[in-house]
Amino acid sequence: MATQVDRYGPLLLLPPDMTRAVEALCATLDNGVTVISERLPGRRSVALSLTVGNGSRDQAPDENGFAHLLEHMLFKGSTERDGDALNAAMESLGGTINAFTDRESTVFHGTVLAEDAADAFTLLTELLTKPRFDHADLRLEKRVVAQEAAMAAEDVEDWAQERALAEIWGTHPLAWPVLGNAQCIRSASRKRLQAYHQRILAESPLIITAVGEVEHGALCTWAEAAFRGPRGRARTAVPAPGFHGGQKRLRRAQAQQAHLIWMAPACSVA
Template identity: 35%
Template sequence: MPRPRAMTPRTAPAGSGDAGTVRKTVLPGGLRVVTETLPSVRSVSFGIWARVGSRDETPALAGATHYLEHVLFKGTKRRSALEISSVIEAVGGEMNAFTTKEFTCYYARVLDSDLPLAVDVVCDMLTSSVIDPAEVEAERNVILEEIAMTDDDPGDGVHDLFAQTLLGDTPLGRPVLGTEESVGALTRDQIARFYRRHYDPTRLVVTAAGNLDHDTVVKQVRAAFERAGALGRADAAPLGPRGGDRRIRTAGAVDVQERATEQAHLILGMPGVSRHDERRWALAVLSTALGGGMSSRLFQEVRERRGLAYSVYAHTSGYADCGLFGVYAGCRPDRLGEVLEISRESLADIAAHGLPEEEVGRAIGQLAGSTVLGLEDTGALMHRLGKSEVCWGEQLSVSGLLERYRAVTPDAVREVAAEVLSHQPSVSVIGPLKDKHTAKLHRAMAR
C-alpha cells in the first residue's frame, strides 16, 4: 500500500521554561514533540506519553494499561528484554515508566551524548513491541506481586479505597493496578488489542529536556517512527485534552476495611475540582495551608499540639472532569475518633471563615518555592512538559505557574472553601478496628 504524501512538520515556540527555550513540533500523523533546551546541563530526560490510563478500561480490562506498561519492556522486533535495559544501563542511564488513571509515561535519562540511543530505544518499545505470550504470562506473576505489595502498604491502599468510596465501581474509582481477579483473567490478545487501539501517534506526546537541539530531536523521533512504520495517516490530528463534566454525588459514606495493621489509616474528604477548573489554584493554596507542611493547621493541631499522629496531610486530585479533596492521617485505632473530629472541625471552620491573609501568604510562598525547587532536574522538567501537553494541550511557564499562585487572594480561598468544604464529607479507613472504634467513627461522622 503506498504511503501517504509527506507533509511538513509544524513547529512553533511553546513558551518559556525560564531556564530554557520550549519548542513544539507536530509531525505528520499527529505525533507531538515538545522540548526544553538547557545548555548548562550535561544530561537529557526523554519520554513518551500516551493519553491512556486506567479510566479507559472496561471492567473486563481492569489493569490492562498498567499490564501493558510492563509488557512493553519485554521485547521488540529488534531487541530482547535484556537488550532494552542493558543498552541504557551500559551508558549509565536509567529507564522507567508509570501509569496513572489518565495517562502513561515511558522515559529514560541519559548523558546528552547518549540521547540518540535513548530516542531509539524508547521509540522502539512504544512502536514495535511483540507482546510475546510467554513474556505476558511471566509478567502476570510480577504484577500480582505488585498488587500484593500495595495491599501490604495500607498508607497507600487507603487512597485507592477513598477513590472507590467517592467514585464507586467506575473506571476512576477502580485501582490503577487492577485486582488479582482482573489481572489473572487478562489474555495476551486483549492486551495486544489495547496496545493497537491506544498507542497510535495521535495519542502520543514525545518530550525531552536538557542539553539538546530541538530540530535534531524531531529528526531522530521521526526517523524512529518511520522505521517502525508507525507515523500513521499524514492528515491525522493530535487528540486533544480530555473533557467532560462528571459529578460526584457521594456524601456521608463510611467505608471501613478491616486489616491487621498497627495503625489505622484514615482519609476524610469530599469532591474537589477538575484540573480544568480555574479554582484549582485557590484549592491548592487551601490544601497547603490546611495540611501541606509542618506549619500547616492540621500538622500543628494533630501532631505538634496533641501528638495524635505521625503523618497528617491534605491533598487534592484533579482529573479531566472531576476532582477529590482529602485529609489523610495515620494513628492508633483508639485515637481515630479524636483525629476525625479535629479534622472535621478544621474543615468546617475554614468553610465558614476562610483563611487569614497570613496563612494564605505563607501557603503561596510554600507552593512557589516547592514548584521551582521541584524543577531543578531534567526529569522533572520533562514531566512538566508531558503532563502539560497531555492534560491541557499547552505549556505554562514556571513564571506563569508562580503568577497563578501569587494571584490567589484570601477571598478566592474563602470562596473555594465554602464551595468544596461545605459538602458532607465521606471517610475511608483501613486498620485493625474493633466494634468500639467503628462506633466512634460513625458517631464522629454523624455530628
C-alpha cells in the same frame, strides 16, 4: 558557586544561568505527536519522556489492569531484540530508563548523557511501538503484577486510598486500582493484549518531552521518523465521574494507626 549542606550531605546549587531555560518550544507534528523541549545551557545530560494519554481510566471493564500489565510487557523485549539484548542496550547508555502507569497516562522516561539522547529516544520508541509479546513473558508478568497487587493490599495507606476513591467515584473507571483486577489480569491473552496495544497506539495522544542539552529540531525529526502514521484517531469519550459524598468508616484489625482521608470536589485544572 554556592553549596548547601543538609542531612544527606552537600547539595550543589548551580548558578541561575545554568538552570534557566534558553528556549522552551512546543510543536504539533503532522503525525499528531506533540513535541516539547526546554534547553538548559551548561548541562551535559538530557531527560526524555514519552507520555501516552492512556491510563487505567481508559480501560473497558474486562480490561481492568491491561494498562499496567502492558507497561510490564513492553520491557520484555521487542521484535528487533529480545529481553536480554534490550536490557544490555539500556545498561550501555549508562543512564536510567523506566516507566510508570497512572490513571490517565503511561509514561516512558530516561535520563542520559546528551550524546546518547538519540539512542535513548530510539530505545524508548522501540519499547512503545514494537513489543514482542512472548507467551512465557506474559505468564511471568501476570505473576509479577499479582504479587504487586498483593503487596499493595497489605499496605494500609494504599488500601485506604483505594477504598476512598471507590467510595467517591463508585463504578467509574477512575475508581479502579491502577494495578487492576486479578481476574481480568489472569484472563489476559497475548491476542487481547496486542489488540489493546494497537488501539492505544492509534487512539491515544502522545507527548514527547526533552529537557537539557537538546535541540528542538532534532527532537522533531526523531519523532517524525519514529511515528509515521497519523495518531489521535477518535475514541469513545469516558464521561466524568460523579462525586458521591458522605461519611464511611472502615476498620482493619491489623492496622496500628488511624488513617483519615478527606476528599471534596475541586475546580478543574484548566
